[in-house]
Each structure stands twice: as structure tokens, then as C-alpha cells.
Amino acid sequence: MFKCRKAGAVMDVSSFLVLPSTLTVDRVEQNAEALTIFLHATTSCVCCPTCGTAGSRVHSRYFRTVADLPCVGQRLRLKLLVRKWICPLDSCPQHIFAESFPGLARRYARMTDRLIQALQALGVTANGADGAYVSSSLAMPTTAKTLIRRVLALPLPKDRSVRIVGIDEWAWKKGSPYGTILVDLQHRRITDLLPERSVESSTAWFKKHSQVKIVSRDRGKIFRAAADAGAPQAKQIVDRFHLQKNFAEALEKFFGHHKRLLKAAAHQLAGKGQVPETGATPQKKQERNNRYTERVRRHKKIWKLSRAGYRKDDIAQMVGIGSRSVYRALEQEQPPTQHRRRWSHHKVDPYLSYLAKRWNEGCHTAKELYEEMVTQGYTGSLRAIERIVAQLRPYGTKSVTKQAITLQKVPSPRNTALMIVRPVEKRTADQTMFIDQLCKSDPTAATVCTLAQAFGSLLRHLEGKPGLEKWKAAVQASGIAELISFMEGLADDAEAVVNGCTETWNNGMVEGFVNKVKWIKRSSYGQAGFPLLQRRVLLHPSARESLGKDQRRRSSRKSAAPPSLDTSGIRSTPTAIAVA
Numbered sequence: 107m108f109k110c111r112k113a114g115a116v117m118d119v120s121s122f123l124v125l126p127s128t129l130t131v132d133r134v135e136q137n138a139e140a141l142t143i144f145l146h147a148t149t150s151c152v153c154c155p156t157c158g159t160a161g162s163r164v165h166s167r168y169f170r171t172v173a174d175l176p177c178v179g180q181r182l183r184l185k186l187l188v189r190k191w192i193c194p195l196d197s198c199p200q201h202i203f204a205e206s207f208p209g210l211a212r213r214y215a216r217m218t219d220r221l222i223q224a225l226q227a228l229g230v231t232a233n234g235a236d237g238a239y240v241s242s243s244l245a246m247p248t249t250a251k252t253l254i255r256r257v258l259a260l261p262l263p264k265d266r267s268v269r270i271v272g273i274d275e276w277a278w279k280k281g282s283p284y285g286t287i288l289v290d291l292q293h294r295r296i297t298d299l300l301p302e303r304s305v306e307s308s309t310a311w312f313k314k315h316s317q318v319k320i321v322s323r324d325r326g327k328i329f330r331a332a333a334d335a336g337a338p339q340a341k342q343i344v345d346r347f348h349l350q351k352n353f354a355e356a357l358e359k360f361f362g363h364h365k366r367l368l369k370a371a372a373h374q375l376a377g378k379g380q381v382p383e384t385g386a387t388p389q390k391k392q393e394r395n396n397r398y399t400e401r402v403r404r405h406k407k408i409w410k411l412s413r414a415g416y417r418k419d420d421i422a423q424m425v426g427i428g429s430r431s432v433y434r435a436l437e438q439e440q441p442p443t444q445h446r447r448r449w450s451h452h453k454v455d456p457y458l459s460y461l462a463k464r465w466n467e468g469c470h471t472a473k474e475l476y477e478e479m480v481t482q483g484y485t486g487s488l489r490a491i492e493r494i495v496a497q498l499r500p501y502g503t504k505s506v507t508k509q510a511i512t513l514q515k516v517p518s519p520r521n522t523a524l525m526i527v528r529p530v531e532k533r534t535a536d537q538t539m540f541i542d543q544l545c546k547s548d549p550t551a552a553t554v555c556t557l558a559q560a561f562g563s564l565l566r567h568l569e570g571k572p573g574l575e576k577w578k579a580a581v582q583a584s585g586i587a588e589l590i591s592f593m594e595g596l597a598d599d600a601e602a603v604v605n606g607c608t609e610t611w612n613n614g615m616v617e618g619f620v621n622k623v624k625w626i627k628r629s630s631y632g633q634a635g636f637p638l639l640q641r642r643v644l645l646h647p648s649a650r651e652s653l654g655k656d657q658r659r660r661s662s663r664k665s666a667a668p669p670s671l672d673t674s675g676i677r678s679t680p681t682a683i684a685v686a
């Protein structure tokens with residue numbers, strides 16, 4: 107009998123190999139490549155897999171090799187001596203059958219079940235190439251293709267009962283069709299992933315999950331129609347983030363129509379008083395208008411071709427522009443608005459204090475300032491400095507501050523809108539100063555800011571229907587067309603909007619999980635098809651476990667400590683194995 111020895115202890119190898127009790131170890135061979143264990147089964151009779159009759163006559167024997175989990179860094183191979191049995195039932199079409207090893211390896215498998223499980227765990231958490239690299243360095247050599255095949259063979263998790271669901275979209279890639287993600291908000295886990303974003307597929311999902319009580323969604327038509335049709339019993343909630351986002355878009359429209367207010371506030375802050383008229387000559391203005399007309403014409407052409415069914419790349423070629431520009435144009439059906447591009451100072455920003463100091467010391471030459479800044483690591487252009495110096499000329503010998511330079515930059519309507527919807531305590535000092543000045547310089551802008559803060563506050567503090575009605579009345583009284591239009595838009599989905607201002611559930615977590623899907627998708631270099639992506643998302647350890655924030659913190663602390671091995675049952679190492 108095969109035994110191993112270490113420090114006088116003698117034990118049976120099969121006791122720590124974790125083998126079925128019907129298998130006995132014959133011998134162990136070791137070479138540079140792997141550790142090979144020879145085994146045979148000890149059962150005296152085996153049932154025929156076709157008719158179930160127990161056979162007791164052995165026809166022949168052969169060796170079957172299966173790879174097993176590595177043993178202390180060495181590849182491990184099991185050589186199973188398989189007996190072929192004769193079926194005693196004459197009428198059975200299966201005259202001869204080979205014995206199987208349930209619990210160890212499936213029929214015809216070249217790997218043990220536990221090795222397959224280890225590879226599947228690797229395949230779910232890493233892409234094919236990375237997983238194959240890690241498994242090979244852990245003495246389980248495999249290829250990326252095998253690993254992916256193993257993951258694809260995994261069954262999807264069983265449908266679990268979901269009561270509170272968040273639904274949103276995720277993009278296959280920029281400009282590509284979207285998929286749908288469904289998150290169990292109560293248990294903080296992804297519950298399903300759909301390959302497309304359509305009313306039909308989402309409706310079908312809701313119909314299959316009749317236990318859904320609450321649906322959190324954006325203001326789009328697709329998920330709304332799906333929830334209406336598939337889950338009429340559920341309460342729908344418009345996500346607060348999307349409400350705030352749509353509101354910011356309304357603000358952007360307002361400031362887009364009132365850019366002069368932004369300009370005036372910026373110039374007053376910079377200490378210039380009146381807004382200087384732009385020095386554009388009629389000829390320059392004409393050129394600018396021509397360019398804008400051309401942009402609108404191109405935008406309309408792109409949309410026309412897109413409606414005619416042309417692919418984005420083909421449209422790019424036909425119009426003679428880059429495909430990125432086509433993607434951008436197709437994001438918005440409205441033609442672009444006319445605006446002038448602002449000079450970006452980002453490379454100059456860290457040197458503004460120095461610039462102001464040198465200006466006040468009397469250095470007013472752009473070239474000289476540029477050379478001094480280059481020695482300090484400035485990598486921008488001389489032109490950028492020349493522009494700033496030109497802006498400072500009107501100050502003459504008066505002293506200037508850093509703000510006088512930064513605030514020359516008039517914030518865009520979009521940036522202003524984002525500044526305004528931010529909670530007051532989260533604004534930077536520059537933003538606070540700008541918004542205060544904006545409110546001081548124009549009463550309508552002040553009303554807009556007050557309404558924006560009130561809207562943010564009613565969403566954050568869940569003020570519900572009374573708060574919303576009060577806010578709506580204030581908007582109506584203000585007479586600001588852009589905000590009234592936003593408010594009227596809410597009436598279309600009134601019940602869900604009121605729920606959004608009342609219920610604590612929202613899609614923040616769904617956005618987080620969308621990021622996770624993106625990360626998994628990109629870790630496969632965008633090559634994974636839907637079945638693989640779906641398994642990698644739904645079978646990922648974090649998707650299977652439902653953990654609260656506190657639990658997650660605790661578990662991450664636990665996993666930071668090295669895993670403790672239960673060594674009590676193991677007294678010998680494979681290198682100490684010798685045939686007795």
C-alpha cells in the first residue's frame with residue numbers, strides 16, 4: 107500500500123487528496139512536468155448506464171488521464187484505471203460500458219470537476235487572456251479560448267424574486283445600440299442584463315417578474331412604456347438624478363438665451379464695469395454667420411442621411427467630416443446654436459498668481475512674461491500670454507488680481523447651469539463669487555438661482571407633493587419661459603415625478619452598476635459577445651452577493667488579511683512522498 111512519510115508520521119495519500127471513497131491510490135510518480143497519481147476503483151459491481159442492471163463481469167481495462175487542481179505549485183494528473191463491464195441483460199443495446207467517477211469527473215471530461223470550477227471562477231473575474239495567464243502561473247495551464255468556453259458553459263443564476271427594481275440603459279460602445287440593466291435596489295445587486303433597450307424586451311421582463319412593487323427609471327419613453335405595460339401593479343419613480351439633469355438643461359437654455367448676463371457678471375467681477383462691445387468688423391460678422399449657416403446645413407444633411415438608413419461611418423464619408431462629428435451631431439436633433447469658441451486658459455491657470463504679481467511689479471511685456479514662465483515649467487503658448495496681456499492693458503498701471511484674469515473667462519451657459527444646481531455648500535469660492543455677482547446684477551437671474559436651489563432642496567429633502575406644488579407655483583409666478591416649459595414637461599409624467607420627490611429609492615446605485623458593466627466590458631477589450639458579458643456580470647462574486655455598505659467595508663477588511671489555511675489535516679508535502 108502507498109504511504110507517505112515525514113518526521114515519522116505515516117498517512118494515506120488519499121485522505122488529503124479528497125477522493126471518492128471507492129478510489130484507491132496505487133502509486134505516485136513525480137517528474138519535472140507534473141505529479142501523477144495512479145488510482146483504481148474498488149467497487150465489485152457497476153450499474154449499466156442504459157438499462158440500470160448491475161454488471162459484475164469485467165470485459166477489459168484502460169487508463170484515463172484527468173487533470174486535477176495543482177498540488178503545492180505542481181501540476182497534478184490523475185491516471186484512473188477504468189474497467190469496462192459487460193451488461194448482463196442480453197436485450198440491452200449497451201453490451202459493454204465503462205465505469206464512471208461521479209463527484210470526481212464527468213464522463214469524457216479531461217479535467218476534474220473542481221479544476222473546472224476553479225477555471226470558471228477565474229474566467230468570470232478576468233478576461234480570457236489574463237485568466238489564462240494567471241491559471242497557467244498557478245500550475246493549471248489553459249488557453250483563453252478554453253477559459254471562455256468554460257464560462258459560457260455556466261448556467262445563468264436562477265431568477266430571484268425582486269420587489270424594488272432600478273432600470274437603466276448601458277451602451278455597447280459609443281454610438282452603438284444600448285442594452286438594459288435591471289438592479290435589485292433592495293439587495294444591492296444586478297438582477298438581469300438585457301442585450302437591447304426596447305419596450306418589448308423590458309415589458310417581457312416585467313411580465314415575468316410580477317412581484318415587482320417599485321420601478322425607478324429615467325424620464326425616457328421606453329422604460330416608462332415598458333413599466334406601464336409589464337408592471338401595471340408597480341409604483342413608478344422618476345429618478346432624482348435625471349430630474350436634476352433635465353432641470354439643468356432648462357437652465358442651460360435660459361442662460362443660452364441670456365449670455366449677456368453671464369458676460370456682464372464676469373466683467374463686473376473683473377472690475378471692468380460695463381461690458382465692452384466686441385470689436386468684430388461687419389466683414390468678420392458676415393464670415394461668422396456664413397460659417398454658422400454651413401454648420402446648420404451640414405447638421406440637417408447628417409440627420410437626413412441617418413433617417414434614410416445610412417451607417418454613421420458612411421455618412422461621415424459622404425459629408426466629408428470625421429465620424430466623431432457625425433456621432434455628436436446625431437446626439438441632438440436640434441441644429442447647433444451659434445456661439446463663439448472661448449479661448450481655453452487651462453495651461454496658464456497655475457501661473458495666474460505669478461502673472462498678476464509680475465504685472466503689478468511693472469512687467470507688461472508678453473514675451474518677457476512668457477520667458478519667465480517657461481523657466482518655471484509653463485508648457486503653453488506665447489499666444490495665450492499675449493491674449494491675457496491684451497486683456498490687462500485697460501488696467502494700465504492699476505494693480506490687478508488673479509481674479510481679474512480668471513474672470514475674464516465668461517462661463518458657458520452649461521457651466522453656469524451646473525454651478526447653480528450645485529448645493530451652495532459644495533460650490534468653490536470662485537463659483538460662489540460669480541453666482542453672487544450674477545444675482546446682484548440681474549433680478550431675473552437671481553430668481554432663477556433661487557428657484558434652482560429650491561428645486562434641488564425639494565429633491566434632496568424629499569418634500570413630496572406639497573413641496574413640488576409650491577415650487578411649481580413659484581415658477582409660474584416668475585414668468586421665466588424656459589423654466590415654465592420644463593415644469594409643463596413634468597405634468598406628462600406627474601405621478602412618477604411626485605414619487606421621485608417622495609420616495610427614498612433612486613437610480614444612483616444603478617449608475618454605479620452601469621459603471622461596473624462598462625468595466626467588465628472593457629476588460630474584455632470590447633470583444634465579449636452578449637452571452638459571455640451576461641455571465642461575467644451576473645456571476646461575478648459582487649453581483650451574486652448582496653452586501654450593504656457596512657458589510658462590504660467589513661468584508662474588504664477581512665479579505666485584506668492573508669487567508670488562513672487549515673493545515674491541521676496535512677502533515678506531509680508532496681516532495682516528501684515516497685513509495686513505501
Ligand SMILES: [Zn+2]
Pocket residue numbers: 154155156157158159193194195198199200
Ligand atoms: Zn445495459
